[in-house]
Amino acid sequence: MEQLKGTGVALVTPFKADESIDWNALEKLINFVIEGGVNYVVSLGTTGETPTLSADEKLDLMKFTFEKVSKRVPVVIGIGDYCTRDVVNRLEKCPLDEATAILSVAPYYSKPTQEGIFQHYKTIAAASPKPVILYNVPGRTGRNMTAETTLRLAHEVENIAGMKEASGDMMQCMQILRDKPKDFLVVSGDDGLALAQIACGMEGVISVAANYFAADFSSMVHAALINDYAAARVFNNNLLEGFELMFSENNPAGIKAFLHHAGIIENYFRLPVVxxxxxxxxxxxAYLKKY
Incomplete structure (x- = not known):
């Protein structure tokens, strides 16, 4: 998990006007974020509009990302669903040799109990050939994974190695950071809170904003991790308005608008995202001209 400290970026999936995947734009984006200084990339995260992708497209995206990253940085693969059995089946079939870890979002829509969440992840961890990173994002899943459940998984399930925490609940975050195993990685899933959460003990962030702000966001995270908070605050303050604009309507619609202004991707989606x-x-x- 040492490899996954710092800035990870949850890659968007560029589309063409006919809604096919824009492979040239994806290669351009991968090179852009790596050259900008991110520490690793996350492929097939929910920012990549994975619910709209077919099984074959997900497999092609995974292979393409491995090929174009070409071991320059670690690659984390997103494999999550509300059906535990489906996640296990995908873990068994996916070519994960080049992956550093699996990022698995908490089960959504079905709103399981905390025991259901625990058993879901315990089953996934037993089936995964790679370390599993929990992903708690209750604003999307409809159910918060409590600090108690997170810590139970961290202490009791061997193949669970870390978590992306995006509840926005700072008290919950601090409880996890206080009581977690020493080698359990905790990273932020909230770009706007990342600086404060690193100050509390998190070891990085899996970012949406780093798709566009790869260099400045990575610099902010690096400065914070070496306790240079004066420098980190300068970067963060310059980014705050960007965060507000990026997430004011929808993710990934916001970040794709930024990337479209930069000429990296076209501004296309698959419904229901517009x-x-x-x-x-x-x-x-206007903000980017000023920025």
Whole structure:
């Protein structure tokens, strides 16, 4: 897990006008974030619009990412679902030799009990050939994974090696950081809270914003991790308005608008995600000129 400290980036999936995957744009994005200084990339995270991708497309994206990253940085693969059996089946079939770890979102929609969440992850960890990183994002899943459940998994299940915590609950985050095993990695899943959470003891972030702000966001995280908070605050303060614009309507619609302004990808999606409004798109353009 030492490899996954610092800045990870949850890659978007670029599409063409006909909704096919834009492989050239994805290669451009991969090179852009690595050259910007991110420490690792996350492929097939929910920012990549994975619910709209077919099983074959997910497999192709995984292989393409491994090929284009070409071992320059570690690759984490997102494999999560509300059906535990489906996650296990995918773990058994996916070519994961080049993956450093698996990022698995907490089961969504079904709103399981804390015991259900525990058993879900325990089953996944037993089936996974790679270390598992928990992903708690109750704003999307509809159910918070409590500090008690997280710590139970961290202490009792051997192949669970870390978590991406995106509850936004700072007290819960601090409880996890206080009581976790020493070698259990905890990273932020909230770009706007990442600096504060690193100050509390988190060891990095899996970021959406780093798709566009790869260099400055990575510099902010690096400065914070070496306790240079004066420098980190400068970067963070410059990014705050960008965070607000990026997440004001939808993720990944916001980050794709930023990347479109940069000429890295086209601004296309698969329903039900749609582009940001024309008004917000204009505000993003104005901000980037100022930035």
């Amino acid at each position: 582009p940001v409004t024309a008004e917000l798109h204009k505000k993003i353009g």
